[in-house]
Amino acid sequence: MTRIRFQQSLDELKEQLLVMAGLAEQAIQRAIEAYRVRDLSICDLVNRSEMAINRLEREIDQAALDLLAMEQPTAIDLRFILSVIKINADLERVGDAAKNITERVRGMEQMAIVDLPVDIPRMATLASEMVRKSLQAFIEGDAELARTVLTMDDAVDVMNRAAYKSLTALMAEQCHLAPQALNALMIARILERVADHATNIAEDVIFWVQGDDVRHNKKMKTVPDPHAME
Amino acid sequence: MTRIRFQQSLDELKEQLLVMAGLAEQAIQRAIEAYRVRDLSICDLVNRSEMAINRLEREIDQAALDLLAMEQPTAIDLRFILSVIKINADLERVGDAAKNITERVRGMEQMAIVDLPVDIPRMATLASEMVRKSLQAFIEGDAELARTVLTMDDAVDVMNRAAYKSLTALMAEQCHLAPQALNALMIARILERVADHATNIAEDVIFWVQGDDVRHNKKMKTVPDPHAME
Numbered sequence: 001m002t003r004i005r006f007q008q009s010l011d012e013l014k015e016q017l018l019v020m021a022g023l024a025e026q027a028i029q030r031a032i033e034a035y036r037v038r039d040l041s042i043c044d045l046v047n048r049s050e051m052a053i054n055r056l057e058r059e060i061d062q063a064a065l066d067l068l069a070m071e072q073p074t075a076i077d078l079r080f081i082l083s084v085i086k087i088n089a090d091l092e093r094v095g096d097a098a099k100n101i102t103e104r105v106r107g108m109e110q111m112a113i114v115d116l117p118v119d120i121p122r123m124a125t126l127a128s129e130m131v132r133k134s135l136q137a138f139i140e141g142d143a144e145l146a147r148t149v150l151t152m153d154d155a156v157d158v159m160n161r162a163a164y165k166s167l168t169a170l171m172a173e174q175c176h177l178a179p180q181a182l183n184a185l186m187i188a189r190i191l192e193r194v195a196d197h198a199t200n201i202a203e204d205v206i207f208w209v210q211g212d213d214v215r216h217n218k219k220m221k222t223v224p225d226p227h228a229m230e
Numbered sequence: 231m232t233r234i235r236f237q238q239s240l241d242e243l244k245e246q247l248l249v250m251a252g253l254a255e256q257a258i259q260r261a262i263e264a265y266r267v268r269d270l271s272i273c274d275l276v277n278r279s280e281m282a283i284n285r286l287e288r289e290i291d292q293a294a295l296d297l298l299a300m301e302q303p304t305a306i307d308l309r310f311i312l313s314v315i316k317i318n319a320d321l322e323r324v325g326d327a328a329k330n331i332t333e334r335v336r337g338m339e340q341m342a343i344v345d346l347p348v349d350i351p352r353m354a355t356l357a358s359e360m361v362r363k364s365l366q367a368f369i370e371g372d373a374e375l376a377r378t379v380l381t382m383d384d385a386v387d388v389m390n391r392a393a394y395k396s397l398t399a400l401m402a403e404q405c406h407l408a409p410q411a412l413n414a415l416m417i418a419r420i421l422e423r424v425a426d427h428a429t430n431i432a433e434d435v436i437f438w439v440q441g442d443d444v445r446h447n448k449k450m451k452t453v454p455d456p457h458a459m460e
Contacts, residue, residue, distance in 0.1 A: 068298070069305065078298055082315065089316065089319070175402065175405030175408070176402075178405070179402065189416075
């Protein structure tokens with residue numbers, strides 16, 4: 001394979017991952033729309049997307065593996081392909097999260113519509129935005145943009161904790177609202193996990209661009225790894 | 231690097247992953263012990279393990295990356311190293327799950343001890359066993375053993391659904407038990423995710439041993455991929 005052909009293959013891989021991310025982001029938005037208006041036909045759409053996402057995950061993995069096997073890339077190209085493999089896995093799990101939300105929506109059919117002290121659509125918007133930004137950071141090789149995703153994750157965590165607090169308080173006071181409150185609580189938790197996947201992606205972008213492993217640094221305050229590449 | 235030295239490096243990688251799996255499995259067992267006897271000192275132990283797991287995750291990733299960069303392996307060795315990278319990520323998330331359980335336990339301090347219609351220790355034993363078996367399958371390159379993990383996952387799913395049903399029924403009937411029921415429900419959900427990570431690992435083992443991507447086959451009934459390696 002010539003260097004030009006190899007570069008084209010890398011670009012194709014990037015393009016496929018971008019399609020995957022678009023599907024995953026849309027699946028989350030649709031799942032929340034299904035929750036908001038309680039529309040099971042939207043749930044069906046999400047489930048079809050989830051299957052498409054699973055299929056694409058396998059194609060991307062195989063393409064990445066083929067490139068590694070045939071080209072035996074080193075340094076930045078190697079790190080790029082490994083990042084693709086990791087980001088791919090995270091996006092697949094965002095698709096799973098969307099499907100998990102629709103399972104909640106399906107269980108709500110018999111429940112009365114009530115006002116709850118949580119803004120699920122706002123949490124979903126933030127989580128989707130994190131997925132989109134982390135992928136944009138990947139496409140543009142922009143570590144600074146990736147770092148903004150890490151900050152957004154803190155905001156989602158705060159929202160999730162607030163939702164947990166207000167919804168459990170509601171459940172304790174008004175027993176008959178427990179089913180709806182529980183559903184909202186589980187969906188908030190799922191969205192918090194979507195935000196975690198976007199955070200993983202952002203960390204992979206920083207790893208790819210800077211060759212610097214930022215994972216767990218918040219907690220551990222480690223010194224830079226002397227064995228890090230480059 | 232000679233072939234013998236390369237083989238030694240692969241063995242070391244395997245050994246490190248086994249240590250990581252042991253830590254992750256122990257963290258889950260300890261977290262559930264902390265839940266059972268409500269002992270916050272065990273929670274502290276789990277949190278220290280989680281940090282050790284995070285550190286080991288980075289070391290294993292770096293070692294795998296170094297091998298890919300320096301040795302440019304192909305075929306089965308390449309698939310082995312990619313499997314290590316994926317399994318490593320799943321084990322790190324098992325460590326996160328253990329930590330999430332301890333966060334629940336810390337929130338239970340003020341709650342009265344009550345009998346709940348769910349056997350959390352049994353679910354935890356099954357989930358830990360799945361982690362151990364999936365790693366054993368990896369160490370021994372045993373795809374058959376890996377397949378038994380996929381079957382166990384179905385059992386955990388059934389247990390999780392039953393727990394959800396009985397605990398939500400309890401919450402609707404006895405409002406004052408909602409906090410305890412909710413905690414148990416969240417822990418059951420976390421254990422179900424641990425089982426999912428073990429399932430991911432088992433699928434990676436099958437992929438590594440057989441070069442056959444089993445992911446999503448249950449849902450999609452795909453034909454074998456003609457582009458699969460070997």
